[in-house]
Amino acid sequence: MFEGAKRPTIKFSDEQAQLLDIAASFARDKFPLSAARARIAAEADLDKEIWSEMAALGWLGVAIPEDFGGSGLGLGEAVAIVEPLGRHVAGTPLVSTTLLAQALLKAGTEFQKRTYLPKLAEGGIGALALSEESGDWNLTNLAATATKTVDGVALSGVKTFVTDATSAELMLISVLWNGRPALAVLDRAAFGKGRMTRETVIDETRRSYRVTLDGMVVQDCYFLEAAQTAAAFKHLDEAACLLAAAEMCGGAAGVIATTVEYLKTRKQFGRLIGSYQALKHPMVDALMLLDAARSHLYFAAGVVGEGKEGEIAVRMAKAAAGEALAFAADRAIQFHGGFGFTYDCDAQLYRRLGLWGEARHGDAAWQRARLAELML
């Protein structure tokens, strides 16, 4: 199926590798773990200055064509940026912003693309209001509705896990319209902050909100092309899995580094604990899981969007990344001993990142169930 020059590999292209280097050094400078802890404590959604720098580097439009103000690269390149951000628990709205742009590219009207894509590339934050309280990991299982009235389109329902909602310029919402799943992009003018309630979520670095749609009336020009909507949902799901896998691979790398550092400094019985095989060997296991997950990720980065093969690749990548991070972070907690169970130990930041990543867009077991349907 993948013949000739387009054959994807489990390695990054030179361009992706270069981007990964730049992003890794940027994330190291701008997002020490103390910044993650400061973000948990602070009220502000994110550091606007760093976000502007990311926009200036062209990262916010990395997967947006040049015609629409982006860098004209793709999701594969977004992976190279998201992975190091995950490693440093950066928690920026980069993923939601990128995904919103993907939905527009797939199903936006010409007007929506011209208006919104450049805005996103320049630094406008995109938020995703796709999840619901009684919903599941199938993005089209929806309870929220849109109904045509004389004044426009009346919305009702509640959306959950809308990260960075209060600072977003644009919000992508999913609703049932005439019984069919539909997507709309609302701009800041259309939704007020009064509709948003902060949620306490497992990954405390996330600014997550519950958004009430009841009583909102919007114009139907906000809705994406109906004919392309099904394709957009599918693409959103796959792109979300890909970027979540990237973030979790980064998380696994980060927690392994954190733990290895501890094993090399902490002494017991007169020896560095890292010299004990019972601790040293599992760290190698963790590294091997990460390496396997990265291979899946980089392969998926090359084939995402390419039909069934692409979907298989992203689901494998997400399952592998989730399990790699879960194992590494769990061992990290164990190997830090009593300190590992404290709030001060950074291991918990990564364990929470992993739980969040697993709970969004399907955990490893769910991905495997989908894979069974796709492959068997």
Next chain:
Amino acid sequence: MSDETWPDIREAVRKLCANFPGAYWREHDRARSYPAEFVRALGEAGYLSILIPEEYGGAGLPLSAATAVLEEIHRSGGNGAACHAQMYTMGTLLKHGSAEQKARYLPRIARGDLRLQAFGVTEPGAGTDTTRIATFARREGNRYLVSGQKIWISRAEHSDLMILLCRTTRREDAAKPGEGLSVLLVDMRQAAKQGLTIRPIRTMLNHATTELFFDEVPVPAENLIGEEGKGFRYILDGMNAERILIASECIGDGRFFIDRASAYAASREVFGRAIGANQGVQFPIARAHVQLAAAALMVQQAAALFAAGKPCGSEANMAKLLASEASWFAADTCLQIHGGFGFAEEYDIERKFRETRLYQVAPISTNLILSHVATHVLGLPKSF
């Protein structure tokens, strides 16, 4: 009685097994032959009739005594599979046979004159879904005519009698799927002359298992055990005893592997010190011991319930699952730490490794046990 560990029996079995060292088992393994000398010695010493009541000439001991015997055989490096069924197959006859049948067969089974160690249940078209067996016994005058096929029937060539489960009413004609099944006591020598074909199946271990083909094989009606059509219930007890005893063999296997692994790890030196000084070596052996110890307690509990005549289906299943996984982990650990020597026949480890692997599949597979626990213990919906 439940906490009886039978130290005297264990000691005696260890002594007996010392006469059958690794070389003995390797020889039979290589030739794929039946360890007749060992089985004879065990029978003569009275261990195979250990569960038969004293009034019929057995020792009349509870199931835990039989678990002690089998555990020690396996711990010594031997294998009880060649004869363990002689211990429990008679249970169906003992519990559900008529006074006349018991008086006729049990004393001879206890003396070892008659071998009753074949249990004919499984069929190619019905693995664990026992009520779907199709082997049919048609009543004609004072006899049944049996036709059908059985598979994975161990020791059929080394047994004088077989407990056979067959249909006497077709499943579709029975009131319930579990009804219309009957148990017949088949005289294997007679049957072999009258339409029974036994075909051995070669496996990855030396296990005398076979395929049976019945073509209008006559069985006297007096050989029906219990009531016609109620046979499914009769064999369930036998299955519980089988699972508990096989679990005890796994415990013995596990101890064999742990004994060997510990001894080797303590004496073998690499990089100037015993390999057992490495956590990567000693921790898996320790883990194997911990897992095996837990499984052994479950086996004890299941055996105690069985001896007390209490329901023990779930416990027997759980004991078999835990013991077979514990012995397998011990086997894998032992093989791994022996390096290349683990693969050399003279160490007996590769042979025991092949032997203990069987028990995650037979007499019932791990998945079916999980299914039993899920539905019967936890009340979850049936998954198939």
